[in-house]
Amino acid sequence: MNSFGVLRGAAVASVFAVAALAHSSADGVVKERMEAMEAMRDAVKRVVPMMSGAAAYDPQAVRAAARVIEAHSGGALTALFPDGAIAPPSEARPRIWTDWARFSALAEELGVAARGLELAAGNGLGGGSAGGMMGAGMMGGGMMGGQTAPGMGMRAEDIGLMPADAAFAMTTQVCSACHDRFRAEDD
Numbered sequence: 001m002n003s004f005g006v007l008r009g010a011a012v013a014s015v016f017a018v019a020a021l022a023h024s025s026a027d028g029v030v031k032e033r034m035e036a037m038e039a040m041r042d043a044v045k046r047v048v049p050m051m052s053g054a055a056a057y058d059p060q061a062v063r064a065a066a067r068v069i070e071a072h073s074g075g076a077l078t079a080l081f082p083d084g085a086i087a088p089p090s091e092a093r094p095r096i097w098t099d100w101a102r103f104s105a106l107a108e109e110l111g112v113a114a115r116g117l118e119l120a121a122g123n124g125l126g127g128g129s130a131g132g133m134m135g136a137g138m139m140g141g142g143m144m145g146g147q148t149a150p151g152m153g154m155r156a157e158d159i160g161l162m163p164a165d166a167a168f169a170m171t172t173q174v175c176s177a178c179h180d181r182f183r184a185e186d187d
């Protein structure tokens with residue numbers, strides 16, 4: 001089983017979780033950020049089957065998904081969270097603004113991981129190789145603790161040396177790390 005296979009349950013559950021709220025009633029910046037988040041979810045969804053081996057691996061599609069995520073990361077992400085903007089049906093938690101340093105660090109980390117994924121796309125799948133296991137090991141801490149972003153401190157160039165599935169798992173772990181802490185979910 002490759003790295004993504006090992007982690008897929010935990011990592012992807014949070015990303016795909018759809019709350020039973022009427023999100024169609026969102027407007028303004030809440031609507032804007034939901035659309036941005038949904039664009040990232042769709043990008044993740046497109047490559048999940050490739051990462052799990054259910055579909056043929058396509059490096060170009062992986063690069064395209066990575067670029068979508070990168071475009072919505074960092075300052076583009078944080079700009080959609082002006083102070084206290086949690087009008088219903090937003091699931092954003094107020095602690096975003098009391099723990100802004102961590103929130104914005106996760107937004108930056110997402111960009112780093114996505115750039116790493118773009119660089120790693122050409123590496124193909126690790127398939128349980130040493131590289132794949134290394135990736136899984138590095139991600140473990142962030143997932144279990146739920147406190148730190150996975151791979152925090154790694155550079156995109158380092159992630160770019162990993163198998164694509166490990167880089168992808170690392171990317172989705174950043175989604176989950178932020179959701180666990182800053183998004184109210186009913187699952």
Ligand SMILES: [Cu+2]
Nearest residue numbers: 023024026034
């Ligand atoms: Cu929504």
